Amino acid sequence: MESIKDKVAIIGMGTSQFGELWNKDVDDLIIDAANEAFEDAGVEPKEIQAAWLGTMDSGYTGQLLSSPLQLQYIPITRVENACATGIEALRNASFALVAKAYDLVLVLGVEKMKDLGFGGLLAAPGKFHPVYGAQMVAVGRYAMAATRYFERYGLTPEKGKEMLAKVSVKSHYNGARNPKAHLKREITIEQAMGAPIIAWPLGLYDCCGVTDGAAAAILCRTEDAKNFRHKDDYVTIKGFGLSIGPGWGKERSDYDYTHWPETEVAAKMAYKEAGIKNPRKELDLAEVHDCFSIAEVIATESLGLCEKGKAREGIDAGDFTLKGDMPINPSGGLKSFGHPIGASGCREVSEIYMQLQGRAQLPERQIKNPKLGLVHNQGGHPGRFMAGVCIVGLP
Amino acid sequence: MIGIISYGGYVPFYRLRHEEIGRSWGKKTGQGERAVAGWDEDTITMGVEAARDCLQGMESKTVDSLYFATLMPPYSEKQSASIIAAAINLREDANTIDFAHSRRSGTNALRATLDAVGHGSSKKALVVTADCPLPPPDSPGEFIFGDGGASFLIGDSEVMATIDGSYTMADEFLDFWRLPMDRHSQSWEDRFVLDEGYMRIFPKVINGLMKKYNLGPKDFTRVVFDAPDPRSHQAMARGLGFDLKTQVQDPLFQSIGSTGSSFASILLVAALEKSKPGDKILFANYGDGGDAFILTVTDQIGKRSRQQRGVTGYLNSKIYLESYGKYLRFRDLMEWEVDRRPPPRTSLPVYFRESKQLFRLIGQKCSRCGHEQFPRQRRCMWCQSKMEAPGEYEDIEFAGKNGTLFSYSMDERAPVMDLPSVGCVVDLEGGARYYGLMTDRDISKIKIGIEMEFTFRRINDAQGVHNYFWKVRPIRVK
Numbered sequence: 063m064e065s066i067k068d069k070v071a072i073i074g075m076g077t078s079q080f081g082e083l084w085n086k087d088v089d090d091l092i093i094d095a096a097n098e099a100f101e102d103a104g105v106e107p108k109e110i111q112a113a114w115l116g117t118m119d120s121g122y123t124g125q126l127l128s129s130p131l132q133l134q135y136i137p138i139t140r141v142e143n144a145c146a147t148g149i150e151a152l153r154n155a156s157f158a159l160v161a162k163a164y165d166l167v168l169v170l171g172v173e174k175m176k177d178l179g180f181g182g183l184l185a186a187p188g189k190f191h192p193v194y195g196a197q198m199v200a201v202g203r204y205a206m207a208a209t210r211y212f213e214r215y216g217l218t219p220e221k222g223k224e225m226l227a228k229v230s231v232k233s234h235y236n237g238a239r240n241p242k243a244h245l246k247r248e249i250t251i252e253q254a255m256g257a258p259i260i261a262w263p264l265g266l267y268d269c270c271g272v273t274d275g276a277a278a279a280i281l282c283r284t285e286d287a288k289n290f291r292h293k294d295d296y297v298t299i300k301g302f303g304l305s306i307g308p309g310w311g312k313e314r315s316d317y318d319y320t321h322w323p324e325t326e327v328a329a330k331m332a333y334k335e336a337g338i339k340n341p342r343k344e345l346d347l348a349e350v351h352d353c354f355s356i357a358e359v360i361a362t363e364s365l366g367l368c369e370k371g372k373a374r375e376g377i378d379a380g381d382f383t384l385k386g387d388m389p390i391n392p393s394g395g396l397k398s399f400g401h402p403i404g405a406s407g408c409r410e411v412s413e414i415y416m417q418l419q420g421r422a423q424l425p426e427r428q429i430k431n432p433k434l435g436l437v438h439n440q441g442g443h444p445g446r447f448m449a450g451v452c453i454v455g456l457p
Numbered sequence: 458m459i460g461i462i463s464y465g466g467y468v469p470f471y472r473l474r475h476e477e478i479g480r481s482w483g484k485k486t487g488q489g490e491r492a493v494a495g496w497d498e499d500t501i502t503m504g505v506e507a508a509r510d511c512l513q514g515m516e517s518k519t520v521d522s523l524y525f526a527t528l529m530p531p532y533s534e535k536q537s538a539s540i541i542a543a544a545i546n547l548r549e550d551a552n553t554i555d556f557a558h559s560r561r562s563g564t565n566a567l568r569a570t571l572d573a574v575g576h577g578s579s580k581k582a583l584v585v586t587a588d589c590p591l592p593p594p595d596s597p598g599e600f601i602f603g604d605g606g607a608s609f610l611i612g613d614s615e616v617m618a619t620i621d622g623s624y625t626m627a628d629e630f631l632d633f634w635r636l637p638m639d640r641h642s643q644s645w646e647d648r649f650v651l652d653e654g655y656m657r658i659f660p661k662v663i664n665g666l667m668k669k670y671n672l673g674p675k676d677f678t679r680v681v682f683d684a685p686d687p688r689s690h691q692a693m694a695r696g697l698g699f700d701l702k703t704q705v706q707d708p709l710f711q712s713i714g715s716t717g718s719s720f721a722s723i724l725l726v727a728a729l730e731k732s733k734p735g736d737k738i739l740f741a742n743y744g745d746g747g748d749a750f751i752l753t754v755t756d757q758i759g760k761r762s763r764q765q766r767g768v769t770g771y772l773n774s775k776i777y778l779e780s781y782g783k784y785l786r787f788r789d790l791m792e793w794e795v796d797r798r799p800p801p802r803t804s805l806p807v808y809f810r811e812s813k814q815l816f817r818l819i820g821q822k823c824s825r826c827g828h829e830q831f832p833r834q835r836r837c838m839w840c841q842s843k844m845e846a847p848g849e850y851e852d853i854e855f856a857g858k859n860g861t862l863f864s865y866s867m868d869e870r871a872p873v874m875d876l877p878s879v880g881c882v883v884d885l886e887g888g889a890r891y892y893g894l895m896t897d898r899d900i901s902k903i904k905i906g907i908e909m910e911f912t913f914r915r916i917n918d919a920q921g922v923h924n925y926f927w928k929v930r931p932i933r934v935k
Contacts, residue, residue, distance in 0.1 A: 179797035192803040193815065193916045193926035194832060197871050197894060202880040205866030213864070213905050262867035262877065310838035312892045313831065315884050319864055445892070 065335040068457060070156040070299040071287035072279050074103025075412040080275035080400035081244040088120045088174040089130035091402075095276035096131055096170060103280040104291030107131055110280075111164040113138045116151030116171035117404035119183075127170060144441025145353065146304075147171060148407020149450035152279060153302045159283050166286075171409070172276035173402030181272045183403070201269055201354065203312075203443035205261040208356040210319040212263065215371050223263055225374045226355040227254035230267040230397060232383055233352065237394025239427040244271040244400030268355040273400025277408035279415075284457065297418050300434065300453035301335025303328035312445025324449035325364040325440060332436075332451040333366075341366045342388055345453075346432035347417055349410035351440040352395040361438055362390060365451070389429050392417060407439035407450060414454045459574050460616030460752070462581065465511025465608040466726040466768035467503050468713055469494045470897040470933065471787070473778045475600050475711075481781035482595045489711035491603040493778060494589045496787040496874035497896055497914040497928070500527040500606070501537050503587035505544045505913040507606035507719075509856075511583065513764040517545050520610070521579035522552035524570055526562035526586040528717045530555065531915070531923050533637065540925065541585055543816035544913045546854060552579065556718075560633065560683070560744030562586070563607075563718040568748060570611040571620060581612040588717030593641040594790055601686050603714020607722035607768070617758040618729060618738070620750055624666035627746040628658045633685075655685055655743060656692065662747030663697055663739070670751060674698040678736040681706040681728045683721040683743040712772055718744075727768040732758060770934040776899050786874045798872060803919035818856040818911065818927050820889060824849050829889040831855055853887065855911065859932060860885035862907045865895065872917075883909045883929050897930035908932045 076098025078091045086094070100107060115127040115138055124138025143150040148171035155169045175183075182199065212222035231251055237243040249267055257266035287296040305327035311317040329341070338344050348367060352358035359373045367388055368376045376382055382390040393399045393413035396406055414435035422428040434455040441448045471493040479486035494503060504525055512520070523545075525538035538553035547553075554569070556562040563586035570582035587606025592598025611620075632654040635642040644650055663682070667673060674680075680699045684690030687710040694705045706728045708715075716723055721742040728738060734756040741749040778784050785791050813819045813833070820831030826840035837844050844850035860883040871878030879895035895903075896914055909929040916924045 182798070190802065190804070192801075192807055192919065193924050194893075196801065196916055196924070196926075197873055197878055198880050199868065199871065202866045202868035202871065202878070205868070206864040206880060206882060209866060209905070210864040259867070259869050259877075261869065261880075264866075308838065310830075310834075312882065313890050314838060315863075315888055315890045319882070 066156060066160060066302060067300050067335055067337065068284055068298045069160050070281055071284040071296040071457070072281055072299070072411070072415055072454070073287055073290040073292060073296045074099045074105060074280040075278065075415045076100070076102055077242055077277040077409055077412050078275050079242050080273050080402065082176045083274040084176065086274060088126065088172060091172050091174060091274060091276035092127060092130045092170060095172070095278040096168065099168070099278035099280050102291070105166065105280055107133060109166055110136060110168045111166050112136055112158060113168040113170065114141055114151040114155040115139070116141045116147040116408065117173060118142055118144060118147055120172055120174045120404065143448050143450070145351065145401070145403050146407060146439045146441035146448050146450045147404040148277065148409065149411070149437060149439035149452055150304070150407065152408060152411060152452065153304060153450065155281055156299055156302070159281055166280070166282050168278065168280055169408060170276060170278040171405040171407055173404040174274050175272050175402055176274050200443055201264055202261040204354040204356055205264045207319040207360060207444040208263050211356060211360065214318065214320045215374070219263055223255050224251065225359065225377060226264070226268050227251045228377045229352070229355040229358050230254045233391055233395045233397035236384060236392050236427065237398025239424055240394050240399060241423050243394045243398050244273045245394070245398045264354055264356065270353045270396040270401040271398070273402050275400055275402040275405045275409065277405045277412050279408055279411060292419070295419050296457065297415050297454050298457045300455045301332040303331030303335070303451040304449070305331070306448045307442070307446060309442070309446040317445055319444050320360060321370060322360055322364040322440070322444070322447055322449065324447035325361055325438060325451070328449040328451040329365045332453050336453040338453065341436070342368065345388070345434050345436050347389045347392055347414065347429050348436040348438065349391055349393060349395070349413050350438040351406070352391055352397050353401055355397065358391065358395065361440070365436065365438055384427060384429065392427060392429060407437065410437040410439060411452060411454060418454065418456055458616060458619040459571055459611065459613045460619035460755070461609050461729070462612045462616050463511050463515065463610040463765065464726045464729050464767065465507045465509065465513070465765055466723060466771055467506035467510060467587065467606040468492045468768060468771035469498055469503065469604050470774065470776055471495055471778050472775045473781070473784050477778070477781050478599050486600060487711070489600065491714035492605050493784060493787060494604040495897060497916065499531045499915050499923070500529050500587040500589050501531050501540050502913050502915055502925070503589065503604065503606040504537070504541045504585040507587055507608035508541060508545045508583060508585045510766050511608035511610050512545060518548050520547050520551060520581050520583050522554070522570070522573055522582040523547060524554045524556060524566040524582065524584050526556035526566040526584070526718050527588050528557065528560065528562065529589050529591070530557055540816065543812065544925070546817045546856070560718050561742050561746065561748060563722045564742035564748035567609065567611070568623065568625065571623070574611050574613055581610055584609045584611060586719035586722050588719045590715065590717040591640055591788060594785070601710065601715055603716055605713055605716040605723050606719050607726045609722070615757055616755060618732070618752045618754045620752055622666070622670045622751040624662065624669050624749045625746065626658070626662045626665060629745070630654050630658060651685065651689055655689055659693060659741070659743045659747055660697060662743070662749050663741050666739070666741070666749035666751065672751070676737060677704060677739045679706055679728050679732065680704045680739045681721065681724045682741040684708060685715070686710070723768055729754070729758070730767050730769050734758060766934040774933040783875070796872065801872070801917045801919040801924070803922045803924050805922065815926055818854065819852050820855050822851040822853050824851060829853055829887040831889050831891065855885065855889065856927065858886045858911070860891060860909045860929070862903070862905055862909055863890070864905065865903055867900065879903065881929065891929055894928045895930060896928045897933065902931065
């Protein structure tokens with residue numbers, strides 16, 4: 063097995079505005095993200111040789127992509143991996159480049175969430191069952207991890223909720239400085255802790271936005287990257303990890319809900335490919351899958367960015383803020399930037415891409431001289447995850 | 458001698474104070490309360506509860522037949538007894554029959570089991586009766602009715618009470634009825650209905666029994682009988698010469714309410730709970746005529762260990778509905794805001810394929826690594842070895858296993874009638890783990906480590922189908 067390190071370059075990225083976009087349909091989201099990526103890379107749509115589309119439930123077949131972009135008879139693969147869809151589209155496109163099946167490809171993740179009339183997911187990911195798992199949704203399932211985390215580390219509900227509140231306060235702080243984020247308003251710890259409960263112990267501000275959005279990337283092999291617009295300023299893929307759990311953790315009495323085994327495995331794979339020994343030291347920033355505040359806490363630990371049970375100390379010390387030694391979710395995260403299911407993985411990569419290139423829109427949110435970033439994108443729920451990790455860095 | 462081998466009772470967890478009903482309608486009321494079935498309960502699930510209580514500590518495979526009686530079958534066309542038989546894991550060749558349409562159906566079923574055991578077609582026959590009467594909002598019935606069930610295992614050996622005699626009478630008198638398309642039953646002017654119905658017919662039944670066996674009111678230790686309301690109950694006792702203080706079983710109008718076809722049976726369970734060997738019980742039920750029985754309590758009543766929770770056990774385990782509005786939600790008695798979420802779905806082929814685990818809650822134990830597990834797998838979720846052929850795994854009944862709460866969450870927006878919806882993880886005796894929903898819970902008492910038990914529930918209704926499955930609840934009676 064060879065590592066993918068530095069074999070694939072991202073030469074352009076784009077994101078649509080994220081938010082409740084009542085006047086945009088899925089085609090608009092695709093066009094907005096793709097146009098920006100084409101422009102960023104200095105590439106015309108007709109130059110794209112193949113494409114990978116990630117969406118969970120906004121449409122079927124590659125035609126969802128070819129149709130609005132007027133792509134003419136090229137191969138397009140539709141990829142789905144629940145909330146970890148975006149990173150999976152990127153991963154598969156990268157492999158096609160490494161195999162030299164194509165030279166220039168488009169990756170696009172998209173989800174149109176807000177045409178439904180209610181908050182929440184379009185469809186429950188997973189096999190349909192009339193009663194097993196019925197009436198249980200993502201927030202309730204993640205909340206059970208929070209309950210368990212509090213118990214395991216001896217946190218009173220008050221202390222536990224305070225820890226989670228600090229995560230969300232940080233996400234909103236970062237999101238408020240990100241022009242394309244969905245939720246651009248800072249909140250206080252008091253607001254977060256006093257917010258209406260969605261699924262105890264998680265309150266409103268522990269939950270990510272339900273958001274429309276799309277994100278796109280244009281990739282080529284690294285040796286070709288100099289031929290495009292960002293001659294010396296592209297970024298490269300350093301490693302991928304993907305781990306699909308068997309999904310029975312939630313029914314196995316040896317699982318404690320306070321760590322994400324799938325994430326641990328995926329991170330290990332990605333670190334190996336990237337040659338990372340000490341992720342906390344070597345990584346300069348990370349975008350982690352924070353669909354809920356507790357998810358960020360546990361992902362931070364499971365990715366090895368801090369010791370198990372120590373996330374709270376890091377949160378209190380400000381380690382994970384824009385100015386900390388290990389900024390996590392500088393974009394605002396899924397929490398504040400928004401979480402259109404199929405788009406999130408690509409969107410997370412776009413944050414690292416911009417930060418590495420020093421192109422974060424506002425100086426106050428630009429991290430100083432980052433070289434290596436991590437993207438963590440995860441579908442399913444505690445005990446039943448599919449986790450993707452991607453390391454992106456300067457060449 | 459044919460008689461009752463075991464009894465079981467069931468009273469749902471929820472109570473509604475009569476005062477709360479009165480307050481909603483601007484009426485002065487007494488201090489009583491009524492039992493209210495949970496939003497995820499119906500006569501089938503309450504029947505399952507009563508039957509499980511009755512069979513506690515016994516092998517359900519020895520039961521040859523199950524006769525179920527209710528006025529409110531969840532399906533008008535489709536047997537209820539077969540669902541109950543599956544949930545309590547009876548043998549495939551158990552004879553299942555539904556009785557319905559009359560308040561008397563509970564004792565109709567009892568009589569039929571006596572015949573079956575007497576005839577020898579069944580060695581052990583289970584009578585299950587449960588009801589969930591639905592009085593119209595703001596009607597006197599709201600202070601009279603309640604929800605619950607009872608069950609008796611009938612056989613001809615090791616009985617705790619022999620059934621020594623019976624009398625039955627049919628009388629065509631229209632006093633209470635319900636049309637197929639109606640949710641609520643109807644009646645005629647109460648003076649007529651009571652005077653010419655209950656007060657005229659029922660004495661003929663009870664006196665008929667006493668005359669047939671040459672007994673008088675003083676020959677009975679305890680008298681247990683149906684009545685349409687508390688006042689008529691007292692009048693009947695007095696009229697027949699029974700002493701209210703010493704002989705007559707409390708009709709529980711102030712604590713449960715009349716549970717329709719299961720009412721008399723619940724009262725009999727309550728009476729048996731405090732009976733001693735040698736007690737003679739008169740048991741009578743009214744409706745389209747009446748049924749009456751003579752029972753003699755045997756010394757088995759003391760011998761058989763009292764594992765049954767019975768009516769008293771369940772009566773003491775309760776939580777009050779904080780408002781009449783909650784009751785309206787539970788019984789779906791109003792028109793609600795349209796939910797923008799997609800309606801629930803079902804799939805009959807899924808139920809067909811998974812009948813063993815969805816109704817009978819039968820999981821597996823891997824023969825290789827020994828881990829118990831649920832839901833059912835074709836490869837072990839622990840050691841990944843095959844669990845297909847006999848010998849590769851063992852079927853394990855989970856319904857009787859208790860567990861401890863490992864984690865939980867309380868969802869305030871789930872599509873259920875009683876928020877929050879409590880999701881939970883429960884570590885079961887034997888090492889398996891249940892991941893699902895908690896019901897019959899007092900939110901203030903939920904914490905990691907509390908003991909849990911299984912309960913069969915109606916999860917939701919989808920595409921015209923009632924979706925049944927198992928939930929867990931904090932152990933109700935210890």
